[in-house]
Amino acid sequence: MDLSTILLTIVNKMDGERTIYAGYHLLRGKRSGQTLQDVEYYGVKSFFGILPKLSMEQFEEAAQQLEQAGYLAKNDDALAFVTEKGRMRVGQCPSYQFNGWDYRGREWVFFERLSLIVQTVSNMGAGERSFMPIQKEQAIQDFVKTLLVKQPISEPQFAQSIADELKRSIRQSGMDELQKTILTHRLSGFRMTGWTWDQLADQLKRNSFDIRLLFIESLHRLLTVVHTSDDFPFLRKVAANIKVTSYLTESSMKTKQLFERGMSLEEIAAARNLKRSTIEDHFVEMAINDPQFPLSQFVSEEYATDVIAKVNELGTRRLRILKSEFNALSYFQLRLILGARTGGNA
Amino acid sequence: MDLYKVLKDQFGFEQFRPGQEAVISHVLAGNDTIAILPTGMGKSLCYQLPAYLLSGTVLIVSPLVALMEDQVAIMKKNGEKRVVALNSFLTHREKNRMIGDLAKYKFIFISPEMLGRHQVLQQLRAIDLALIVVDEAHCVSQWGFDFRPDYLRIGTFFQGLKRPVILALTATADDKVTNDIRSYLQLTSPVIHRESVDRPNISYNMLQVDNDAEKTEWIKTRLLSTTGPGIIYVSSRKRADTLAGVLQESGIAAAAYHAGKGQEDRAFIQEQFINGELSWICATNAFGMGIHKDDIRQVIHEHIPATIAGYVQEVGRAGRDGKQSVVTLLHAPEDIPKTRFIMQDDIPQEEEIRYYEKLLGENKQADEAAEWARISETGKRIIDYYRERMSLKEVIAQMRELIRDKERQLEQMVRIVHTEQCVREQLLAYFGERKTWQPEFCCSNCDHAQPLLEKSLVMPNSTKTLMSWEERLNLLLVRQIDWKEAGTGQK
Numbered sequence: 001m002d003l004s005t006i007l008l009t010i011v012n013k014m015d016g017e018r019t020i021y022a023g024y025h026l027l028r029g030k031r032s033g034q035t036l037q038d039v040e041y042y043g044v045k046s047f048f049g050i051l052p053k054l055s056m057e058q059f060e061e062a063a064q065q066l067e068q069a070g071y072l073a074k075n076d077d078a079l080a081f082v083t084e085k086g087r088m089r090v091g092q093c094p095s096y097q098f099n100g101w102d103y104r105g106r107e108w109v110f111f112e113r114l115s116l117i118v119q120t121v122s123n124m125g126a127g128e129r130s131f132m133p134i135q136k137e138q139a140i141q142d143f144v145k146t147l148l149v150k151q152p153i154s155e156p157q158f159a160q161s162i163a164d165e166l167k168r169s170i171r172q173s174g175m176d177e178l179q180k181t182i183l184t185h186r187l188s189g190f191r192m193t194g195w196t197w198d199q200l201a202d203q204l205k206r207n208s209f210d211i212r213l214l215f216i217e218s219l220h221r222l223l224t225v226v227h228t229s230d231d232f233p234f235l236r237k238v239a240a241n242i243k244v245t246s247y248l249t250e251s252s253m254k255t256k257q258l259f260e261r262g263m264s265l266e267e268i269a270a271a272r273n274l275k276r277s278t279i280e281d282h283f284v285e286m287a288i289n290d291p292q293f294p295l296s297q298f299v300s301e302e303y304a305t306d307v308i309a310k311v312n313e314l315g316t317r318r319l320r321i322l323k324s325e326f327n328a329l330s331y332f333q334l335r336l337i338l339g340a341r342t343g344g345n346a
Numbered sequence: 347m348d349l350y351k352v353l354k355d356q357f358g359f360e361q362f363r364p365g366q367e368a369v370i371s372h373v374l375a376g377n378d379t380i381a382i383l384p385t386g387m388g389k390s391l392c393y394q395l396p397a398y399l400l401s402g403t404v405l406i407v408s409p410l411v412a413l414m415e416d417q418v419a420i421m422k423k424n425g426e427k428r429v430v431a432l433n434s435f436l437t438h439r440e441k442n443r444m445i446g447d448l449a450k451y452k453f454i455f456i457s458p459e460m461l462g463r464h465q466v467l468q469q470l471r472a473i474d475l476a477l478i479v480v481d482e483a484h485c486v487s488q489w490g491f492d493f494r495p496d497y498l499r500i501g502t503f504f505q506g507l508k509r510p511v512i513l514a515l516t517a518t519a520d521d522k523v524t525n526d527i528r529s530y531l532q533l534t535s536p537v538i539h540r541e542s543v544d545r546p547n548i549s550y551n552m553l554q555v556d557n558d559a560e561k562t563e564w565i566k567t568r569l570l571s572t573t574g575p576g577i578i579y580v581s582s583r584k585r586a587d588t589l590a591g592v593l594q595e596s597g598i599a600a601a602a603y604h605a606g607k608g609q610e611d612r613a614f615i616q617e618q619f620i621n622g623e624l625s626w627i628c629a630t631n632a633f634g635m636g637i638h639k640d641d642i643r644q645v646i647h648e649h650i651p652a653t654i655a656g657y658v659q660e661v662g663r664a665g666r667d668g669k670q671s672v673v674t675l676l677h678a679p680e681d682i683p684k685t686r687f688i689m690q691d692d693i694p695q696e697e698e699i700r701y702y703e704k705l706l707g708e709n710k711q712a713d714e715a716a717e718w719a720r721i722s723e724t725g726k727r728i729i730d731y732y733r734e735r736m737s738l739k740e741v742i743a744q745m746r747e748l749i750r751d752k753e754r755q756l757e758q759m760v761r762i763v764h765t766e767q768c769v770r771e772q773l774l775a776y777f778g779e780r781k782t783w784q785p786e787f788c789c790s791n792c793d794h795a796q797p798l799l800e801k802s803l804v805m806p807n808s809t810k811t812l813m814s815w816e817e818r819l820n821l822l823l824v825r826q827i828d829w830k831e832a833g834t835g836q837k
Contacts, residue, residue, distance in 0.1 A: 115610075122822045130423040134613050136415050138440050156824075163823035167816060180815035186610070189822040193618045195810070196601065196611040202594070203812055 001217065002210045003054075004062040005093050006047065008071055008082065012090045013042045016081030017318050020074070024059045027051045029104055031249045033281030037335065040288045041317045041342060045101035050216055052105045058209070097174070099220045106242045107219040112137070113238050115187050115194075116144045117162070122189025125159045134188055147237060165232045173225045178204065179218035182211055247289045255282035256290075280332050287339035295340045299333045307337045317342065352398050357424075363388045365541040370395055373477065373513050378536040380483070380514045380527055384543050384662055389515045390417065393479040394426075397452060402476030402510070406455045409485045409494050414455045420638070421453065428452035432460045449473045458496030461503055475510045480531060483514035484655070487526035495731030501532035512536075517662070518543065518655040520777055543658055543777050547665045549787040549797055550769040551674040552762075561648045561676045562592060568646070568674075569598050572799040574625035576644035579651075579660055581688060583630055589648075590628040600626040603633045623810070634660060640667040643799060647675040650682065650763055652689045653755045654776050670787065670797045677763055682756075689752050694725040696742050702729065703738055768792050 010023045018038065025035045029049020039045050063080075066072040071086030082090065116135040123131045133141060152158045170180055181204070188194035201208035223242060226235045246253060258268045269279045287293045295304060303326070310325055311317060322334050329337075349370060353359050362370075369381040369392045383389050397404045408414040411433045418431045430444055430451045448454060448469050460466050480486070485494040514527050514536070528536055555561055565578060580586050583604040590602035601615050601624050618624040620639050627633060645664045651657040657675075665671030694702070698719045705715035716726040728748075732741045762772045769789035771781040787797040813821075 118822055125823070130425070132419055132423060132613070132617070134610065136419070136609060136613075159823040163819050166819055166823075170815070177815075181812055184815040184818040184822075185812060187818070187822060188614065188617070192818075192822055193621060193623060194610065194614040195812075196607070196614050198601070198611075199810060203810065 001094070001096070001213050002062075002207075003051075003058065003213065004065045005089075006096065006213070007059075007062050008066055008086060008090055009093055009096065010044055010047055011066075011072055011080045012082045012087065013044050014038070014080070015042070016075065016079050017316065018042075018080065019078050020063050020072075020080040023063075023080075024054070024056070027054050027059070029100065033284055033335075036281075036285050036288065037339060039101065041338060046096065046098040048100040049104040050098050050100040051213075096217060097221050097224070098217055099224060101247070102243045103220060103223060104244055106244070107216060107223060109140070110223060110239050110242045111186070111219055112140045113143055113147075114235075116140055117148065117238065118187045119189050120144065120148060121153055121159050121162060122192070124153045125156060126190040127154075128190055131190075134194070162234060165235050169222055169225050169229075169232050169235055172229070173218070173221035175218040175221045179214050179221075182215050183218050183222075186215065248285055249282075251278075252282040252285045255279055256286055259283075259286075280335075283332075284335045284339045287336045293340050295336060298336050299329065303329060303333070304337045304341060307334065308341050311338070311342065349395070352395055356395070356398055357391065363391075365539060366391055366395075369513070369539050372537045372539065373511055374399060376511055378512050378514075378533040380516075380519075380524060380533070380536050380538045382516055382519050382524070382538070382540040384517055384541060384545065384658075389481070389517070392515065393477060393513055394421070394453075396477060400476035402474035403449070403451060404453050404477045404479060405470065405475055406453065406479040406481055407458055407461060407497075407500060408455050408481045409458065409497070410482075411457060413481075414457065418455055426453070429455070431455040432466065433457040445469050458494060458500060462496065462499060467503060477510050478504070478512045480512060480514045480527075482516060483527050483531070484516040484519050484523050486514075486530045487519075487523040493728065495727055498530050498731065501530050505532065517659050518777070520655075542774075542779055543662075544770070544774055544779065544781070545662060545665065546783075546785040547668055547670050548661060549670070549672045549785075550661070550773070550789040551672060551796070552764075552769060552790050553674055553676050555676055555678050557678050557680070561678065562589065564676060565589070565646060565648065566593065566596055566598075569593060569600075569626060570596060572672075573643050575619065575622070575639065575642050576626050576646065577633065577642060577660075577663060578626060578628045578646045578648060580628055580630060581649040581684065586628040586630055593626060593628070598626060599624050600628060602628045604630040605632045631656070631660065634663055637663065639663075641669070642666070643669075643671050645671075645673040647673075650675070650677055650685045650756075650759060652685055652752065652759065654759050654762065654773065657759060658773060658777075670799075672787075672797060672799055675763060682760060686753070686756060689756060690749060692722050692724050693745055693749050693752065694719075694721045694729055695745070698725075699729060699738070699742055699745065702726075703733075766791060 006027075007020075007023050010026060011018075011020065014022060022035070022038055025032070026038060026044060026047055027050060029035075029052055035048075039048050063072070066086070067074075069085075070083060071089050072080055073083055074080050112135045116133060119131065119134050123129070135141060135144075170183070175183070182200055185195040185200060195203075197208040197211055200211050204211065206214075223239055226232050226239050227243065248256065254272065255268055258271060259265075263271065265276070265279055265283065268274075269276045272279070283298075287295065307322065307326060307329070310322065314321065316322075317338060319331055319334055323329070323331060326334065349362075349367060350360075353362065365381065365383050366388055369379060369383070372379040373392070373396050381389070381392060383392070393404055393406065406417075408417070411431075414431045414433060418429050421429045428451050430448075430453070432441065432444060432454065433456070445466055446469075449472075454470075456466070461470075480497070480500060483497075486497040486500070487493065512531055512533055514531055514533070516523075516527070519527065524538060527533070553564070555564060569576075578589065580589060583602075583606045586602040586604050590600045593600035601618070603612060603615050607615070615624065615627065616637065619627055619637075642664045645661045647657070647660070651660065661673040664673055698721050702715050702719040702721055705718055706712065710718070712726070712730070716723075721729065729741060729745070732744055736744070758776065762769060762776075765772050768781065768791055770785075770792075774781050784792070787793060
């Protein structure tokens with residue numbers, strides 16, 4: 001697993017309709033109207049925000065590698081598409097089990113909690129009551145304290161049960177051996193120090209960026225297992241509030257509330273002192289995420305059906321092309337239709 | 347009041363380290379005190395011990411969040427739970443909660459920025475303060491190498507109020523800095539206690555080489571033939587990474603440490619170093635403050651530090667256990683311009699200041715304006731302080747003066763690097779002290795025979811071995827039961 005194959009997978013899904021930078025914004029989890037729509041249209045939710053700190057240099061390097069290898073090319077509009085050779089390469093890629101849309105970087109919080117718990121239980125179990133906490137952040141420390149306070153942390157059975165849940169969930173998650181090694185060596189405890197990314201990279205003969213990608217994916221796999229099975233009561237507590245509960249941005253949430261109170265788009269824009277286009281973005285976000293979104297308030301059902309038929313006929317979701325087919329509709333209306341009707345299962 | 351009893355009961359020590367008892371006595375006698383104690387002399391005991399003899403809370407102003415958190419963690423580790431750190435990295439909620447119940451803490455660590463907040467100040471004034479401690483007090487001085495304008499405000503925070511005794515702590519301060527501390531903190535006829543900066547068990551070495559490649563070679567050879575643990579101070583993050591790579595390839599257990607590494611990685615490296623899994627750290631000056639390791643045998647600089655004070659602080663991390671240690675400064679002819687560049691880069695120049703001012707006039711956000719004008723974080727902090735107080739012209743003049751002063755400090759450092767006289771004598775003279783006796787292994791100018799630092803047989807090498815994931819989980823969580831039964835886990 002490396003950045004360039006992930007990027008190739010993304011471009012392949014975007015199918016020559018976006019520039020390479022759409023992938024950059026997607027990986028960083030940019031919460032703009034465009035990126036949020038792309039996520040839906042192209043079915044790339046799983047990659048959303050898996051690398052919030054990705055630098056432009058790293059991204060461009062990965063893109064260049066793909067071009068040089070002949071997997072990826074750009075057309076005159078600078079839109080990126082996957083070549084025949086690239087398509088074959090995509091076919092060989094392992095299937096990634098990221099779930100960026102649900103976790104958005106919060107998987108790190110899960111791990112930070114877990115690592116402090118393991119360190120604490122490991123030390124307490126060995127009779128060592130004082131140690132330097134590996135996690136310095138107050139919120140993490142408070143969470144762990146609250147969780148452990150009612151637990152028999154010095155009891156061997158308790159440590160055993162955590163080890164047991166961890167082993168079973170790791171096995172069930174389907175992560176590979178490499179990932180198991182990375183995950184467990186990032187944990188530390190009594191007389192056992194953790195391994196830095198560089199040290200892991202050095203021993204595993206991979207670069208440390210790829211090691212981190214493997215780590216992130218392994219956390220997503222682990223979280224999925226913990227959330228879907230009832231067999232891991234303790235880990236489920238550790239994973240509390242990790243999954244996002246509302247897919248709307250905070251700002252969109254406010255717009256939604258005002259809309260539900262009966263305000264029009266213009267009134268909301270005036271009340272919130274925001275540009276009309278921003279409020280439009282919020283509506284599109286709502287259309288994407290809310291199955292109950294009242295599309296008919298904005299455009300007739302006939303138009304919606306026609307647009308979707310056209311999308312399927314032409315095999316494109318590019319707004320400019322759709323606009324030339326449906327001149328009577330505004331871009332905003334087209335985006336709402338696409339959002340509401342081609343949502344999740346696109 | 348038996349100081350020794352408290353020392354034994356609360357801290358488990360039989361003896362004070364040099365200077366501690368005197369400083370504590372001054373504080374308890376109700377005197378404002380400036381204590382200049384070399385690194386590793388146990389500065390924190392000077393306020394922790396009085397806390398148990400005074401009623402009320404001890405407020406500690408500390409410049410670095412990392413340092414603060416480290417200190418808090420250590421105190422908690424030692425069983426003192428009534429301690430809290432207030433800094434701007436906390437979330438809004440955390441902050442409000444803490445500020446709400448400040449009175450329940452015995453020790454409050456606070457950053458100078460937070461002290462500037464009205465709400466915080468209100469709360470602090472409402473509680474019973476036993477003592478105010480200004481840690482790293484040299485930061486108050488613009489002549490110092492760590493000037494923090496926020497520190498200048500400390501004095502005014504408590505103006506006009508009945509305030510408790512102030513204890514100003516620092517590792518290094520010449521007369522100029524001491525005077526700044528006295529006047530800016532508005533101390534009333536303070537007692538000044540200065541412990542000698544002399545460290546007889548450290549042998550000082552200056553070594554000229556031709557270029558950077560030679561430095562790398564020297565370091566490699568040195569590390570393969572002499573003992574660690576040690577720290578190598580380098581001038582950039584990138585260099586820290588590459589040097590650590592080179593050393594690892596030679597089989598040396600080394601790692602890089604700098605602010606660019608993640609929090610967990612930094613914690614792992616510190617722990618590995620303290621446990622002895624790593625013998626060498628290639629570090630920027632981000633490493634050191636808050637490192638508690640007594641058996642560091644060597645400190646190597648492969649660049650010229652910008653100030654003598656900074657240099658003394660960094661080499662002072664060697665040999666805290668009192669055993670023979672060696673510090674070496676490698677320098678090449680091209681180093682002086684390099685250091686000068688780094689030093690000047692931190693201080694905003696005239697055009698940058700004017701551009702910054704212009705952007706602010708156009709209602710740009712301050713952070714963004716500073717970035718556009720290519721002004722560093724430190725630089726912004728400094729100008730912002732002066733901008734509140736003087737005209738643009740004066741600010742520019744002030745910055746010029748600052749550069750001239752830094753230049754002077756660098757010259758003094760360079761002079762010591764090139765001196766043919768005793769290095770120890772020169773360093774002491776800079777702090778107004780005289781060398782009173784001659785250690786066996788003094789410096790590269792006194793005696794070319796260096797102490798024998800034979801590589802010990804138990805030095806770790808760079809091969810760390812991964813274990814199977816299940817084995818690791820067992821060792822972390824299950825097999826510790828054996829440790830407990832064997833009694834090895836007990837302190």
